[in-house]
Amino acid sequence: MTSSEETPSFRLAYVPGVTPGKWVRIWNERLPDVPLTLVAVEAAEASDALRERAADAGLVRLPVDRTVLSAIPLYTETTVVIVPKDHAVASAEEIAAADLADEIVLHPLDDTLGWERLPGRPAIERPATTADAVELVAAGIGVLVVPQSLARLHHRKDLTYRPVLDAPESSVVLSWPEEETTDLVEEFIGIVRGRTVNSTRGRPRSRVEPEKKQDGARRKPAAGRAAGKQGGGSSGARKPRTGTGGAKQAKAAKRGRPRRRS
Template identity: 75%
Template structure:
């Protein structure tokens, strides 16, 4: 059995599907875990590997960054931002912005005005946005995960972005973990993992180069020491 943890918003289905094709005798157990708890789960042996949102405490962990997500602002459908194709951080200067405790976006300076409370989770923050109490900035996958009919979202191109990574305890890098790393990195079933490539087959011995044939001009070559007489012009 291979135990794979993943945080909200991450969809491991494509990698699990490939694993099932290649390793039919080793079932995968998916472990959904809050972003704040995934590192502790891995360190305590609760999963063999996991998808996390960076940054995380990397002590004792190996980490492979995978992809970066667009940050979006979640707003009610009747909010002014809903009329735009995208929103700048500066456009949110007067907005009350929720900052849930499980937020994984690294902000140098958080946009807008701090909301009246810090929700415990992103899901709780989305519920508050639905009441019109403020707005929320999250990775796009989380906006989709917590979608509500009364809400919409718009990209915020100049906001920091969330990065998803694969991580596992370095001291527990098993063959199964190596196999999953290969799948995530896109190795084919025939790819080697550190094996020395086979030496190329020896080429057959080349034939001896033949002496280039002399180009014939249709006239016999003049004997050595004599010059060839050219025809006189008529």
């Protein structure tokens, strides 16, 4: 929590491929007096950045250090293979990892898929970054398997990509230090979960308003039943009542009704 003498602010870390623009826009609309600063971090450094309080929260890839960090799953990405546009794979809609058996599959040091066993044949050296690996694909050295957002991030006109059905997947989460679950962190959690302004977590009225609606829903049928009794029946049973009770009520109504004069 910030002191009353400090200007509140919020630092949001994000890893390559993640696009926080929509959530940042909503934040700026709801909290115009609280500036949000984006902090770009590499996927492998994201957990350290949060542990060291370089950011208040982060849009990062699994795994994260769950001993000190909380995490809310956001989405899981499709895994794709990047190839030259004239590659045989480009003619398929999707492939299996086994289809890469004869290919040199590049494995950059910043890989985010956590392969147990990489398909295809390994390159002589591992590229330092995904960006370097994409350059090697363009040079015809090999192919590269990555989350789809990274394929889009490193898009080139001479390259394309296709889904790999049985490859590992990368999941993106919202993470923050568990001991630093501040009001601003709660606000951002509400934004990524799609909560409206009036339903932000922790506000008492978000619990009271649904109860009022439920009470109103209960009262409305009750009024309908009362009207039904006065009119001789409910809307779901419009036939007049028969039997002794109904006959007595009909006679009483006739006795109490003034006779018309001719």
